[in-house]
């Protein structure tokens with residue numbers, strides 16, 4: 001039997017069952033899709049639709065934003081002088097206008113990274129099925145939704161039918177119990193999880209994050225954790241909605257209002273996994289054992305506490321792993337045994353759908369305040385959305401960053417993927433709050449170290465990877 005025994009259901013079961021339209025003999029279910037997000041990479045799917053003479057079935061369920069290709073030094077389309085990027089941004093505007101789809105384009109005060117603005121606008125709600133042609137759609141599961149990335153052909157299917165054939169993934173619960181230490185954040189939780197179970201550790205599963213340390217996280221922190229579910233191989237990540245979720249969503253532009261809100265919350269309270277629900281896999285991690293983390297290699301599982309050293313491939317028995325590690329270290333320009341805190345950096349990127357939210361900027365600013373960016377380091381803050389940028393400015397965070405020597409940019413994916421031209425130069429080493437440290441991710445030969453916003457801020461002001469706890473008040 002897949003998932004739960006008897007009638008007890010996981011949250012994944014509940015959302016799946018309430019969206020199943022019909023089942024096929026081959027084990028696939030047709031799911032109704034509540035919300036479909038599109039961005040400036042979705043153009044190929046609209047091509048598929050046009051070729052078949054079809055139109056979006058439910059444009060009111062679709063929302064779009066320009067994020068991957070937008071410039072972050074300007075909001076002016078004239079600043080997009082790269083023909084391919086221009087075409088992609090314009091295609092989104094055209095496709096949306098033709099179909100009556102609401103988009104938040106370049107220049108719109110609601111524009112931002114799709115996984116930031118969905119929750120922010122109250123478009124991503126508990127109990128929903130949410131899809132987008134983007135692997136980090138798992139982010140939205142933090143609100144108690146079933147949210148996952150899909151490919152261009154599937155996007156075409158969803159556009160045309162507002163439904164999608166899927167085989168139900170298995171379920172996995174990752175419980176983080178106890179209290180996090182000072183300086184330890186949601187990013188450190190998820191990097192620890194990935195370092196523990198590996199980048200394929202959750203393959204074929206929907207992860208439910210549970211336990212007192214997860215319940216204790218803010219909505220922003222939960223979004224960070226769910227964002228990187230895909231980096232552990234998970235199909236989706238989710239967290240049961242609770243008062244933290246409802247407080248975050250209340251009065252958001254697209255969230256239900258008045259009596260509708262009360263009714264919705266009452267329904268959302270029923271979504272949590274039943275107490276006796278059985279998961280296909282269970283993993284438990286003690287929150288107190290988690291330290292501020294950094295990656296040293298070229299996959300997110302190459303992560304270790306900042307107190308450690310660059311690992312030695314020769315100490316690894318498995319020949320495949322040994323070779324992979326040696327290759328990663330050569331790319332990263334790191335020598336085994338070097339204390340991680342001695343690794344100098346050239347660039348800092350605070351942003352992305354993982355860590356570009358207001359709380360992330362606050363925690364980085366708290367470290368930066370009264371300090372200066374070290375040496376010739378080029379440090380950037382790229383808010384995840386224009387709303388976050390405005391809020392940060394209202395709180396004076398931009399002034400803290402700018403006084404320290406940071407560049408304060410407009411919202412977009414920016415240096416997380418470098419698709420808009422914001423790159424880390426060849427050979428440069430970047431302390432980054434994003435989610436992927438793949439070879440060439442931030443530009444050809446760029447070297448990426450993933451970490452939390454507070455850790456990236458600490459690296460910016462010291463010039464090398466740094467245990468943020470050294471810079472914290474009272475430390």
Ligand SMILES: CC(C)[C@H](C(=O)O)[C@@H](O)C(=O)O
Pocket residue numbers: 041068133134135136149417
């Ligand atoms: C380009 C896009 C489809 C891609 C994704 O699927 O995640 C990007 O957002 C990323 O983070 O690599």
Ligand code: SF4
Pocket residue numbers: 067068113114115134136352353354412413414416417434435
């Ligand atoms: S910020 Fe990075 S991870 Fe997130 S959607 Fe953009 S490119 Fe993908």
